[in-house]
Amino acid sequence: xxxxxxxxxxxxxxxxxxxxxxxxxxxxxxxxxxxxxxxxxxxxxxxxxxxxxxxxxxxxxxxxxxxxxxxxxxxxxxxxxxxxxxxxxxxxxxxxxxxxxxxxxxxxxxxxxxxxxxxxxxxxxxxxxxxxxxxxxxxxxxxxxxxxxxxxxxxxxxxxxxxxxxxxxxxxxxxxxxxxxxxxxxxxxxxxxxxxxxxxxxxxxxxxxxxxxxxxxxxxxxxxxxxxxxxx
Numbered sequence: 001x002x003x004x005x006x007x008x009x010x011x012x013x014x015x016x017x018x019x020x021x022x023x024x025x026x027x028x029x030x031x032x033x034x035x036x037x038x039x040x041x042x043x044x045x046x047x048x049x050x051x052x053x054x055x056x057x058x059x060x061x062x063x064x065x066x067x068x069x070x071x072x073x074x075x076x077x078x079x080x081x082x083x084x085x086x087x088x089x090x091x092x093x094x095x096x097x098x099x100x101x102x103x104x105x106x107x108x109x110x111x112x113x114x115x116x117x118x119x120x121x122x123x124x125x126x127x128x129x130x131x132x133x134x135x136x137x138x139x140x141x142x143x144x145x146x147x148x149x150x151x152x153x154x155x156x157x158x159x160x161x162x163x164x165x166x167x168x169x170x171x172x173x174x175x176x177x178x179x180x181x182x183x184x185x186x187x188x189x190x191x192x193x194x195x196x197x198x199x200x201x202x203x204x205x206x207x208x209x210x211x212x213x214x215x216x217x218x219x220x221x222x223x224x225x226x227x228x229x230x231x232x
Contacts, residue, residue: 009078013177017203039194051104061111078107083138101145122165123214130231157223166222168213173201173229196230
């Protein structure tokens with residue numbers, strides 16, 4: 001039976017790579033982004049929405065439930081980043097970061113969990129960042145939005161455990177995607193130098209951990225956060 005996988009932020013970057021990976025494994029993938037679909041595949045469905053739009057998220061999950069009756073895996077990938085000193089960070093920037101990164105993760109987790117609990121089975125994978133443990137200057141707000149996701153991941157794993165739903169998080173190192181284009185090269189080099197494995201991460205590095213968390217054999221693993229690159 002084909003697994004039903006919901007992935008947020010599938011128009012490019014990590015989300016698109018994850019979607020293509022699971023489509024290659026004959027899964028049915030439902031993605032979303034603010035833009036139109038970038039993937040054309042018979043097993044792919046796309047919704048154009050803001051992940052922090054509660055009505056749109058509820059409607060999307062309702063449509064998925066109507067068509068497929070269940071959801072096996074949720075990957076909360078959608079995120080935005082911003083690099084600012086706290087003295088020059090606007091309230092608008094803070095709101096955008098938390099609304100997309102944390103609120104989007106919360107809404108999808110809440111709504112998808114309601115579908116998963118009927119089958120008493122599910123895997124939820126959230127995204128954090130190494131900017132949090134490394135306490136990177138200029139990323140206080142971005143890292144804080146991800147720290148909120150880490151706390152949410154750990155508590156949600158307990159609340160959803162009675163329904164056999166696991167909740168874990170992955171913290172990638174910098175990947176060469178649009179998310180880091182605005183960050184000065186010297187800042188990226190400084191970050192990479194703080195890692196044990198001093199290189200950019202790859203889509204394959206991330207897919208490996210997401211595969212691990214989402215595996216049928218990983219039912220005993222929940223509330224965990226794995227940072228890549230040897231960061232701890």
